[in-house]
Amino acid sequence: MKFTSIKGTKDILPGESHRWQYVEQTIRTVMHTFNYREIRTPAFEETALFARGIGELTDIVGKQMYTFQDRGGTSLTLKPEMTASVIRAYIQHNLGEQQPLVKLYYCAPMFRQERPQAGRLRQFHQFGAEAIGGQVASIDAETIALSLEIYRKLGIKPITLKINSVGCEVCRPPYKEKFKKYLQHVYNKLSEESKQRFDQNPLRILDSKDATDQTLTQNAPLMKDHLCKECDRHFAQLQSHLTTLQIPFIVDGRIVRGLDYYTKTAYEIISSELGSQDALAGGGRYDLLVEELGGKSTPAVGFAAGIERLLMVMEKQKVKTNNELMPLLYIASADDRGKHWALEQAMQLRRAGISCEVDLLNRSLKAQMRDADRQKALYVIVVGESELAQKKISLKEMSSGTERSISLNDLMTELEKIHTGI
């Protein structure tokens, strides 16, 4: 094969694209009911935007982004996440000047340059929401409710919400020291990976998959128990809001975010149906990012969720989605006159919003019938000299095989009647 889709990318073929449409439509509907408005940003940005937003020294920026130089020598990067782009647009267009709280959502492809694995492709799709301009915990609760509502509406069931607070620039640094001190005396027993983490991102040791690491950190101090007054109050309020909204949650002090700009709320939505990549959605508060990217200090909170993983769960749970739209009518033709008529009639029907198909391969009637069956057309008519002469056709319902004779002139109104009945 000469050309194939490149590593880690996938074609979404007709057999499954309707599922995507269904999911996207549901996302848009729910986002609208929460009064989030869509934002679309370019597929790529200046590399520096993500480097600044995510952190220059992280692995993500160092080796996991799709980065390239354009002809002018500028370093560009295909967006690995939306938050940085959304905030960039928020600052660039002064959206905060128009209203104090800006609620935005998106649903778009993202890119990462990594070895693909289950639920993690190089081009993947995420939806998400960002609420920029408020520090009140009810906004955090709203974004959580929003993401859960989308899953509820889609009908996927056993999912777990885990929440945590990662503190702020006041309480996190001293906690971090305390945590490192705690681990210092067991340093040698840590896994090789965790020894690495100890210097780079020690808190990550908390969600290590290594069994020994897990035992070693069993009684380690957790951020949620060392929050400053403000963060502690915020976290308590969040929990109270979730309870009010009757949203079950688990406080999990081991949830860690990889990026420094996160503050206070951090949460994950997990599905046990997935493999090693089991997070359906993740989010949290990032009160420092807007300022970090050059705007004025503005609190914000949001989440991002993977669509591929969502579809995997729906597939596993055999969740019912919409059916693919099929043609209402297949016009089979018995001879040349019939073919001419079919082409012309199809055009009129299509203008009237009725989906129909005609024989475009000059095939035998039997082949046309087989095709109508395969295309899952609801109705079939066969047109030839005699029908046109008598101005009568028989309208055949494919599912039952029953036919009824109608006047040619009534075809359009008859089909419209059926069409509105579906």
Next chain:
RNA sequence: GUGUCCAUAGUUCAGCUGGUUAGAACGCCAGGUUGUGGCCCUGGAGGUCGAGGGUUCGAGUCCCUCUGGACACCCCA
């Protein structure tokens, strides 16, 4: 970046320790029914066995390299 497994018709797969012309099912095309789908019957098309190199009288089968895929690690947006 690391590790494990995998690669044969359109699809899912079979092909025993190397041995003639590489098979099946489903799908596709046509006919049985000269104007009616599904079920059935008959026939047909479709493969440089992922690519390149090596061992051998002989390689789909053994060895090496590469490419691609799956899963996991690292990382996690």
